[in-house]
Amino acid sequence: MSSASVILQLICPDRPALVSDIAGWVAANGGNIRHADHHTDAGAGLFLSRIEWDLQGFGLPREAIPVAVKALAERLGGDAQVHFSDDHPRVAILVSKQSHCLLDLLWRARSGELPMQVPLVISNHPDLEPYCADFGVPFVCVPVTTGKKAEAEATILELLDEHQVDLAVLAKYMQVLSGGFLERFSEVINIHHSFLPAFKGAQPYHRAWERGVKLIGATAHYVTEELDDGPIIEQTIATVSHRDEVEDLIRKGRDTERLALARALRLHLRRQVMVYRGRTAVFA
Structure with a gap:
């Protein structure tokens, strides 16, 4: 079984260099990205991103990640959710x-x-x-x-x-x-x-x-x-x-x-x- 990962779902207004910006934020905190998927809805002017990275070795403690992700989303003018792969919803x-x-x-x-x-x-x-x-x-x-x-x-x-x-x-x-x-x-x-x-x-x-x-x-x-x-x-x-x-x-x-x-x-x-x-x- 693979180790736990962090999953970020982000929706924000589209603009150039968003992929680099988001991936750079993960990398700056020591994150090793497993999966990265993106979609641009040109008609709505929206950018959607799902990025998953290893929790082990990430520079932020688990409990601090949601707060940091919220700040990232606010900086990009969007909304975000963060989840952990080892959480099993009820x-x-x-x-x-x-x-x-x-x-x-x-x-x-x-x-x-x-x-x-x-x-x-x-x-x-x-x-x-x-x-x-x-x-x-x-x-x-x-x-x-x-x-x-x-x-x-x-x-x-x-x-x-x-x-x-x-x-x-x-x-x-x-x-x-x-x-x-x-x-x-x-x-x-x-x-x-x-x-x-x-x-x-x-x-x-x-x-x-x-x-x-x-x-x-x-x-x-x-x-x-x-x-x-x-x-x-x-x-x-x-x-x-x-x-x-x-x-x-x-x-x-x-x-x-x-x-x-x-x-x-x-x-x-x-x-x-x-x-x-x-x-x-x-x-x-």
């Missing part, structure tokens, strides 16, 4: 009755493929509790009944706070989170069972079958108040034919959902995704 998984995405994420987390901790699984139905028990992950059922959605969301927010959750993943959680919920907890990734922006909302496989599409897909995206319209992180596809019925599309679609969600979550955890202007830059 991720809550929200589900309803379908198990395929949940089981895939729990297996990948246990095998070490996804660098995260799973302190709990939250569901609006009790059906999947035995699966979580098999993985030794606490399961909490928070029913969402007619007229009681606000109370259910308040309970979920309390659980997220109690378990110090950094990120929530909607792994086939068939409820729409309210704007009030997202104002209090905005770090949420969702898997939608269509190749967005096509077939937003409910029953996309049925509507895709009715249109006779030859490709179906799944989209993992950050959640915003507008349904299925958040910044896209990852998309996967599968081919279908005139011989496939709706059930076949659903079966093939489950594979695309598992893969898109796992890939998106890994990209997020490795800090390879940057959100700006309602879209993402993915440094994969």
